[in-house]
Amino acid sequence: MGSVKVSVRGCRPQLLFPVLLLWALAAHAEDVLYDDNFEPDSSKFKLVVDEAKAPRYLLYDVNPGEGFNLRRDVYMRIAVLVRNLNEDSPWILVLPPWGRMYHWKSKDVGQQIRIPWSTFFDLESLRRFVPVMEFADFLKISPSKEINEVYYLQNYKEGWDKWEEKMDKRPCIFNPYYFDSEQDRWHGWFFGYEEEVWTKKLECLSVMGHASFLKPFLTQNRTARSIMLDRAEIVLHDRYGDSVFWQARRSMRFAQQLRDIADDFRREFLDSTDEKDETVLDDDWTQMKRNHGDAKGGPYLSVHLRREDFVRSRRKDIPSLEHAAKQIKKLMTKLKLKRVFIATDAPQNEFGELKSYLEEYQVYRFTPTPEVKSKYKDGGVAIIDQWICAHAKYFVGSRESTFSFRIQDEREILGFDPEKTFNRLCNEEDKECEQPAKWKIVY
Ligand SMILES: Nc1nc2c(ncn2[C@@H]2O[C@H](COP(=O)(O)OP(=O)(O)OP(=O)(O)O)[C@@H](O)[C@H]2O)c(=O)[nH]1
Ligand SMILES: [Mg+2]
CATH class of the missing domain: 3.40.50.11340 (Rossmann fold)
Incomplete structure (x- = not known):
C-alpha cells in the first residue's frame, strides 16, 4: 500500500491526523514487528485526507x-x-x-x-x-x-x-x-x-x-x-x-424463497436436485465460475411456451398447440425422457389441449398455492417457472421472448452445454426454423 486515501465526514484534519497515523501503523504492524530489515519509508505513510462525499x-x-x-x-x-x-x-x-x-x-x-x-x-x-x-x-x-x-x-x-x-x-x-x-x-x-x-x-x-x-x-x-x-x-x-454485462447479470439472483419453492417442485415431481443435476450454486456469485457442460440438469425437458399476446402479435413465430406438441414429442424421443415441464402464460384450457396431445408423457405445470400466489404474485410465479426451466436437461423456448432469453442466461450461469439451451419452438409454416443466437457467458 503506497498511499492511504481516507475520507472522513465532518472531522477537522488536524485532529484526524494522529488517529489516522495510528491506524496506518496498525495496518502495517506486521511489517514493522517482523521485518528485521525494516527501514522507515515515509512514502508508505503518506496520507491523503480527502473531503468526505455523501452518496x-x-x-x-x-x-x-x-x-x-x-x-x-x-x-x-x-x-x-x-x-x-x-x-x-x-x-x-x-x-x-x-x-x-x-x-x-x-x-x-x-x-x-x-x-x-x-x-x-x-x-x-x-x-x-x-x-x-x-x-x-x-x-x-x-x-x-x-x-x-x-x-x-x-x-x-x-x-x-x-x-x-x-x-x-x-x-x-x-x-x-x-x-x-x-x-x-x-x-x-x-x-x-x-x-x-x-x-x-x-x-x-x-x-x-x-x-x-x-x-x-x-x-x-x-x-x-x-x-x-x-x-x-x-x-x-x-x-x-x-x-461486465455478465457480472451485472450474475448479480441478479432470484430471491432465496422463490428458488426454494421451485427446488421443492423439482424434487417432488421432476426427480431433480442440485446435487444430482450438478447445479449447486456458490453462495457468492463472484466466486462462481462454470464451464459449459458442467451442469447436467434434471431428467426432464423444459419448454417455455409463450402464448397470450404473442399468439396475435407474432403469429409467424408461435406454433399451434398441436404443432408445439409435435416438436415436444420429437425431443422427448430423441432425449429419451418421460417428463416434460411446461412454463406458459396460456390459460388452463390451452394447457389442457396441449396435454391431450402428449398423453404418453408426464406433463407438468407449476400451480401455486393461494398463499404462494398472494405473497409472490404473478411476478414470483413467473420466476419459479423460469427457475424450473433453467434446471432441465434440455430447454426449448419461444422466439424473441425476453422471458425465454432470461432462462437462457440462467442456464449459461449454471454451466449447461449451449446446445441444450439455445433452442426454440417454431411455427408450422417456418420450414427453416432458425435457432436462437448463442449468447454465451463471458467471465
Ligand atoms: N408464470 C408465467 N408467466 C409467463 C410465462 N410467459 C410469460 N409470462 C408472463 O408474461 C410476461 C412476459 O412478458 P415479458 O417479460 O415482457 O417477456 P416477453 O413478452 O415474452 O418478451 P418481450 O415482449 O419481447 O419483452 C411475464 O413477465 C409473465 O408475467 C410463463 O411461462 N410463466
Ligand atoms: Mg413483453
Missing part, C-alpha cells in the same frame, strides 16, 4: 408498456452506469418498485404495485455488483419525498441518419407528468407513489447513446442529490455480452 442517488423507470424481463435488462444497463459513476464518487442505485405490468392480471392477489425488489431478487447479490437500495428506504431518508431532478429520456423527434452518441435538452415529445401550479411541483406515476412523491425540476432529454454516455452529465451536475432517469430503456447497454 448521491440515481433512480430510473421504464416505459410502462415493457414487461418484466425487458425491465430486468434495463436494470443491467443502469447498474453498469452506476458502477461507472462509483469510480469517482459514491452513488446508490434506487430500485424502482415493480408494478402496473400489463401481464400481471391476477385479480385474487391484491394490487400488484409498489412491490419491492426483495420479493423477487436477492439484494445481497445485487450489492456485490453495485450499491442499491429499495425505493421505500430512499423515501425514509428523504422526508420531503422529493426527487431533486427528473429527466424524461426520449428519442430525437426528427429521427436519425447516422448513429452517433449525443444528447440535448429538448421540448418534450410526450410528457406523462402533470404540474401542480399551486405547489409549483411536478407529479407523476413514481412507481405507484403518485400522491406523495414530486419533483420541482422536470426536463426532457433527447438521447442517442450508451448508458455510461450519461456519466459526465450526471457528475457535472452539482446541485441534485437525487436524479431520476425516466424511460431509461432509451439508453443502450455499454457493451452487450462482455464480462
Whole structure:
C-alpha cells in the first residue's frame, strides 16, 4: 500500500491526523514487528485526507408498456452506469418498485404495485455488483419525498441518419407528468407513489447513446442529490455480452424463497436436485465460475411456451398447440425422457389441449398455492417457472421472448452445454426454423 486515501465526514484534519497515523501503523504492524530489515519509508505513510462525499442517488423507470424481463435488462444497463459513476464518487442505485405490468392480471392477489425488489431478487447479490437500495428506504431518508431532478429520456423527434452518441435538452415529445401550479411541483406515476412523491425540476432529454454516455452529465451536475432517469430503456447497454454485462447479470439472483419453492417442485415431481443435476450454486456469485457442460440438469425437458399476446402479435413465430406438441414429442424421443415441464402464460384450457396431445408423457405445470400466489404474485410465479426451466436437461423456448432469453442466461450461469439451451419452438409454416443466437457467458 503506497498511499492511504481516507475520507472522513465532518472531522477537522488536524485532529484526524494522529488517529489516522495510528491506524496506518496498525495496518502495517506486521511489517514493522517482523521485518528485521525494516527501514522507515515515509512514502508508505503518506496520507491523503480527502473531503468526505455523501452518496448521491440515481433512480430510473421504464416505459410502462415493457414487461418484466425487458425491465430486468434495463436494470443491467443502469447498474453498469452506476458502477461507472462509483469510480469517482459514491452513488446508490434506487430500485424502482415493480408494478402496473400489463401481464400481471391476477385479480385474487391484491394490487400488484409498489412491490419491492426483495420479493423477487436477492439484494445481497445485487450489492456485490453495485450499491442499491429499495425505493421505500430512499423515501425514509428523504422526508420531503422529493426527487431533486427528473429527466424524461426520449428519442430525437426528427429521427436519425447516422448513429452517433449525443444528447440535448429538448421540448418534450410526450410528457406523462402533470404540474401542480399551486405547489409549483411536478407529479407523476413514481412507481405507484403518485400522491406523495414530486419533483420541482422536470426536463426532457433527447438521447442517442450508451448508458455510461450519461456519466459526465450526471457528475457535472452539482446541485441534485437525487436524479431520476425516466424511460431509461432509451439508453443502450455499454457493451452487450462482455464480462461486465455478465457480472451485472450474475448479480441478479432470484430471491432465496422463490428458488426454494421451485427446488421443492423439482424434487417432488421432476426427480431433480442440485446435487444430482450438478447445479449447486456458490453462495457468492463472484466466486462462481462454470464451464459449459458442467451442469447436467434434471431428467426432464423444459419448454417455455409463450402464448397470450404473442399468439396475435407474432403469429409467424408461435406454433399451434398441436404443432408445439409435435416438436415436444420429437425431443422427448430423441432425449429419451418421460417428463416434460411446461412454463406458459396460456390459460388452463390451452394447457389442457396441449396435454391431450402428449398423453404418453408426464406433463407438468407449476400451480401455486393461494398463499404462494398472494405473497409472490404473478411476478414470483413467473420466476419459479423460469427457475424450473433453467434446471432441465434440455430447454426449448419461444422466439424473441425476453422471458425465454432470461432462462437462457440462467442456464449459461449454471454451466449447461449451449446446445441444450439455445433452442426454440417454431411455427408450422417456418420450414427453416432458425435457432436462437448463442449468447454465451463471458467471465
Ligand atoms: N408464470 C408465467 N408467466 C409467463 C410465462 N410467459 C410469460 N409470462 C408472463 O408474461 C410476461 C412476459 O412478458 P415479458 O417479460 O415482457 O417477456 P416477453 O413478452 O415474452 O418478451 P418481450 O415482449 O419481447 O419483452 C411475464 O413477465 C409473465 O408475467 C410463463 O411461462 N410463466
Ligand atoms: Mg413483453
